[in-house]
Amino acid sequence: MAHLGIVGAGLAGAGAAYALRDTDHDATILEKSRGVGGRAATRRRDGCRYDHGANYVKLPDERTGDLIRDLGDDGLVDIAEPVWTFGADGEIAPGDGDDEHKYTWEAGITQFAKRLLAETDAEVRKTTRAESIVRDGGGARDGTADGDTGPGGDRGGAWTVTDADGDDHGPFDALVLTPPAPQTADLLAATEWPDDGGALADLRAAVEATEFRTVRTLALHYPFELDVPWYGLVDVEKTHEIGWLSREECKRGHVPDGEGLLIVQLSPEWSTAHYDDSLEAAAAEAATLAADLVGDDRLADPDWADDQGWRYALPNEGLVGDGGPDAAAGAVAAAREAGLYLAGDWVAGRGRAAAALWNGIDAGESIAERLSGR
Template sequence: MMAHIGIVGAGLAGAGAAYALRDTDHDVTILEKSRGVGGRAATRRKDGCRYDHGANYVKLPDDRTGDLVRDLGEDGLVDIAEPVWTFGADGEIAPGDGADEHKYTWEAGITQFAKRLLAETDAEVRKTTRAESIARGKAAGRDGGADTWTVTDTDGAEHGPFDALLLTPPAPQTADLLAATEWSGEEGEDALAALRTAVDGVEFRTVRTLVLHYPFELDVPWYGLVDVDKAHEIGWLSREECKRGHVPDGESLLIVQMSPEWSTEHYDDPLDEAADAAATRAADLVGDDRLTDPDWVDDQGWRYALPNEGLVGDTDDGSTAGADGDGVADAVATAREAGLFPAGDWVAGRGRVAAALWNGIDAGESIAERL
């Protein structure tokens, strides 16, 4: 029997779930608040340049990720050859450990990952549709009278009914949705309260990205620099010109992702002020005074950029979010039995492209098994 699946968010977790459901008979609808897909795996274009201003590339932590990337088509695929080097609180740059040999994006940008996943599916993506509330109940006209999920957007339109619903926004936004969820019955109310508490406990780091363009090329041996001490005001700096098809010859485009502390403090600073601060720090770090004067700039704030921990998945210390790991697992299990699935890098506990993707794929496969 065909089921109706709803997915909130067209980032890599949502796209991965739709991809996992591509060979089933189920109908999939994705509600995406923005005008594009990919979430933080995002690409922009300006003045002849393309740049990945959120996630910078896809790493291949295992063979299955590499196989999937290649299965989606190797046309336009870019393997960044230059290495990632490191720096610390003192700003001293040093070669990395050489473990970053494969870093993939596409000539058209990293947003291609979600686009290519979704192109393999029949999913309907409803863009500029922001979910505001969720309700569980019996849907009129549905056989068997089973409980289903309905999503209401900020314009008051209803979407559904869905036999299963996947929630992929960052944990704080998912917690807000759960706070606006109606799930009657004692078991549902208890599970919803426990799940909301657990999701609300997943902390995120804020990152503000500054994009700095220059009419000259940098002569350095690295693609990116990462702060291993997590004590510098710059957390990450990389060169988009190392990605084929992104920056015209003779130009440089820096992606400067500021530290969570700096980003939180200066999140709402005007662009010119934030860009000037980033350019000054980039010039000092790289040791090139020319970098203080970019000829154009851009930015993007990621209020919920990277999770500090996971809901039920792996974390750096093996823990789960919330005070009661078993209670979290029980709440998630109860929600899944009712057809409500959280997914994303914050569920897995690792702020990586592949983590979001495979958590979404795993959720999609779980939905297919249950329906």
């Protein structure tokens, strides 16, 4: 049996563990938060549930739909109302009518990661922030004299992760890093990998060059429901202060009848400029913007508000790096040879839940294949 370490219990991390579910290998996930799901996140307050990161999962392909149904239809919600559009002038218009399925769960979108992990024997160590990594390059962690031919390459080798409390986790035969690129870059900066032949510096350079944009989400609650035909509004021109606005009451099980809960995601420009504003100030401004956009003055006065700043919300691009795609691919391949994998939406090059998930599954499958030779 071999041991896989995973940093991050978002969809990429859950996907990597899921890929090992029918193998003899075990997986340990280190997650800095108190829950799983990462940016596919749900909160509860006053009888409401709201998805304050990813709003829903679209089905980019058949396999995603099959997987979601395999995880159980109970509590699955397909949001019926459409997404409409607006631009800089705030003029709302119906979308193209080509609305695909938009899935979440009655208990919230965190169900996706929870259900994937429930299919595995993975151990999730919550409130465990990975802080540094060391590669034991000498092989022989399996007790052989000169190492093995496992994922650590012909010299064997294993990865140990130290958390913020100074506790060690591992050694792992393979390690998958799934935090957003800037946080993965921090981890790589705190990685010791002796005799790496320059691979670590190349990998770090590629990861550091992968930019993310910031989104601040405001959840605004009202003691009434809006009478409008849409679920969500998206700024197609990307010029408005609001990038996205939607109604959680369109998701079964999220908001009690007769109440309304708006999710307002502010543009990256607004979010960066107002990232440290108090909840009160940010909510007041978001509510005024929402009232103007929807054309309903009542929205300027929510009865409660909550927020989440996503400093690393969405990747601007995939993993490329200053050296270009070939250099990045070379660095990723060299790290994989040594049992160090990267996964996540930014590795896939698309800030989408399904992209993160399949990227994690691909990493897990690739590791399982390598480990099976042990």
